Amino acid sequence: MLPLTAATLLAEPETAAAAEPSATDNPAGGAGTPKSASEAQAFGLARESGQPVEIIDRRTETTETFAKPDGSLTQKQYALPVWTRHDGLWRKADDTVIRREDGTIGPTATFGITFSAGGDGPLVAMDQDGKKLALSWPGKLPAPVVGENTALYESVLPGVDLKLIAKVNGFAQHLIIKTPEAAANPALKTIKLGITTAGVTLDDTASDELLAKDGNGQVVFKAPKAKMWEQPAAEQTAPLAKATSQPRSVLLKEAPEPALPQQAPVGVDVTGNTLTLSPDPGLLASAKQFPLVIDPPFEGGKTGIWATVYSATPDDDYKWGDGWNSQDTPGDEPRVGYNGKGDTQAFFSMKMDGLHGANIRDASFGVVQTHSWGCDPAAAGPTELWASKSIEATTPTWNTRNNFWTYKLDERKFAHGNAEFCPGAEGADFYSPALIAYIQESANASANQVALGLRVPNSYLGNRNSFKRLRNNPVLEVDYNFAPEVLSSGAFEGSWGENVDGNKPVPCGGLIGNSGLVLTATMRDRDGGTTTPGFEVINAAGEYIPVTNLSTVPYGGTGTGTVLSENLPTGTYKWRALAKDEESSYSPWTNFCAFSSTRPDQRSASPSPRTTALPTVPPSPGSRRARRCVSSSRTRPPTSPASAGAWTARSPSPPHRAPAPEATGCPSPPARRKPSSRSSPSSTPKAP
Incomplete structure (x- = not known):
């Protein structure tokens, strides 16, 4: 299996041709061995070079598939897009907002998203494979101030700014109300946005989600329930107590907790060519912490789902982090552990494209930690990986989370990302026989998604040492093989x-x-x-x-x-x-x-x-087959159609002894792979 850290070794240039790469341009085995090739070439190049080669034909926005020297495959499935097609080329997804040559504004490399450059045109337009949705502001827009991944339209109403935030899988629209006086403006009682579509129809659901479906009923663009929330300035994280020896432990400052920011739902209605947003009048009148933010965000393209649950707001859901209003920012990162005001847990829905019916050889779930309370993995305690029920149709809340957890798959201890004592981001990989079996079960069932979750043990609830934030794009990496x-x-x-x-x-x-x-x-x-x-x-x-x-x-x-x-x-x-x-x-x-x-x-x-x-x-020298004993279940044929249908690479007791001619000259199986070099040094893998 490719370690998750191998992504840096296999990374391609920022653009990759959609046409087949030429094997003759980069002779296999040499310094110029292609990192990707067509399906017709990839297996041969991998076998000849002894290195994994990405199968460019199987690349999607969220998936990379590699041919391996032993003839098996590795798939890396991301929660959010890492690639996008632009002018016939694959490009690394990039949500940085730029000014384009045609005068429009938008993210550098995503599916088609365009922001207004000011004036009377659409506020934002999305184009997914020729299917389009555009929203218009009820008035002339000023020229925006462009930030890293934002376009800010100042004073669209007195004391109110409008910010568009680009994402690799869509955008967020934030109406930012800066003062109580601005919140009292009658124009905010209802906000009417114009709708223009091509190839899709936008409608609101009974739960106030927005879905844009094509003629076949497939969802092309979507928005979760719209929200509004108080968004006070981020608080400073309490520092660690400086110590002369490792590991450091945390000393919390005694300070009164500020009041939790308020939030409320925003009503939505689609009638004809108008999308009407109805902010909660109670929160408009009673807000004490400003700015007050009103969304909704829109998602498009091919994407997974993640969500955070939070004990401080137990009835609220945070799909893709939308509406997160804690002073623990940023909002678009999953969270695990106690953040000082409440406990958090995270759920992920990962796609299973291309794995239906496969024999799963290995699997891991990789995350990258961006922030921690402390730097001592022992004090942070274990972070547990669990199997979960699907979060596709219903987003969990803190009060409903126990309806989703099913059983524990693995645990790891890691702590990294404290800005003063252990800055930066660091990865951690979860892998275990239970995870492999769970992915195999999903592959056997031809599941389209597999749901996973991260949490700390109940004994660590309320323990601030356990807190961590993670990048919002984890990766499920799977080694697999299809039976002929x-x-x-x-x-x-x-x-x-x-x-x-x-x-x-x-x-x-x-x-x-x-x-x-x-x-x-x-x-x-x-x-x-x-x-x-x-x-x-x-x-x-x-x-x-x-x-x-x-x-x-x-x-x-x-x-x-x-x-x-x-x-x-x-x-x-x-x-x-x-x-x-x-x-x-x-x-x-x-x-x-x-x-x-x-x-x-x-x-x-x-x-x-x-x-x-x-x-x-005969196994090729150095291949996985050459390293595995023929007594393994993977080398044993079924004895009947009935038993064969149930026989997989993971069957503990295959029904038929392997042929005697193959049962010689086999070394012992290799030890379980070492943890990723990105993982915390204290994260010791469990024995398989």
Whole structure:
């Protein structure tokens, strides 16, 4: 499995051509070995170079897939987009707002998002694959002040600014009310935004979410429930007590807690070409801490979901951090632990694109910590990774969180990011047999998402040492392999040639004479490697008939095996086929097909002693197969279609012993991989 820190080694330039990279431009194995290639090239380049190669054909906004030298695959699935397509090129996602050559303003590299440069045009426009949604402010806009990822339109109403915040997966619209006098403006009772669409229809749901769907009912753009909240200035984090030895522990200052900022829902209504926002009149009148912020944000593109729950506001949800109004800022980062006013927990919905039906070999969930209360992992205590129920349809709150937690998968201790004593960001990887099994279960069920959550043990609730903030784009990294498939199979009397006239098929129930039998299996491996057929031929006494000359073929090829005529005396027989790939994964057996042999010139005789005719594929030097013992469940074929359907790479007790010819010369399996170098030195991995 690729360590999560390998991202820096595999990183491409800021743009990558959508066309197939040329293998000849960067000879495999040399210093110029491509970091990415087409699917047709990637597996061969990875095998030749001994390095992972990204399959550019499988890249999406949130997914990177790598061919590995042993023929297996690694997928890195991010919660938020890390890539975007622009003018036929892949570019690293970048929410930095720039002024473009055409005079518009918008993020550097996301799906199509354009902000107003001032004037009467749309305030913001989104374009996702030709499907468009634009919102207009009810009045002329001033020229914006452009910040790092923001465009600020000052004084759109007296004492009120309008800020657009670019994100890699959409934007947030914040109406910033700066004073009580501004909050009393009657113009804020209802705010009407114009709507322009193409290829989508915008509507509000019963829970006041906004969904823009295309003609097939697919959601293209969406916004969670709109909110308004008091957003006082960020407080200064209480410092650590300076000490001359490590580890440091935290000394909290005795200080009265300020009142929690208030928040309230904002009503939304879509009628015709107008989106009406209705701020809560009570909060407009009673707000004591300013500024007062009114959203909603919009999300587009292909994205996962994350959410924070907070005991200080137990009935409120914070999908994508929207509406976070604690003085613990920024709001768009997931949180775990006690922040001084309440306990926090975080949930994530990670996509499972491309993993349906895969055999999961390894899995890890990686986060990057940006802030901690202290620097001592022991004092911070464990952060636990849990399986969760889906958060796609319903966002958890503190009061409902226990309806989502299912069971614990792993735990790690880490503490990093205190601005004075341990500044910077540092990663931590969660991995365990339980996590692998959870991802395998989801792959078997063809789940579109898998839900995970981070929390501290109940014994650490209220302990400020446990607090941490994380970047909002964790990565689920999965090593996997697909079992090969038999697309079709057949039997032919005498000889067989591909696309050759004169092949004599032997159908099920057919009869052959003195010419022997050729068995065929047309196979494919979704991993892109070669496949070898395996055949069973059994007589009426249950004895196995030898099958020889098995052939190895590339993707989609037809492999063959031969049964000599002298081994088919008069009698009845049945045969079936399977496929084996380079990683020693097997397909299920095909159904048995019966035939008869009539040999008047030969008496019935017992065949040579033989077990199942299974393919032997020598492992490539240094491959995962060469490092794994053939007694592993991954090398054992199923014995029947029923058992084969249940057999996976993770089955603890495969139903059939591996063929004896392969059970030699196998070293012991390697030890579990070391933790990521980004992880805290005190984060000791559990034994598998």
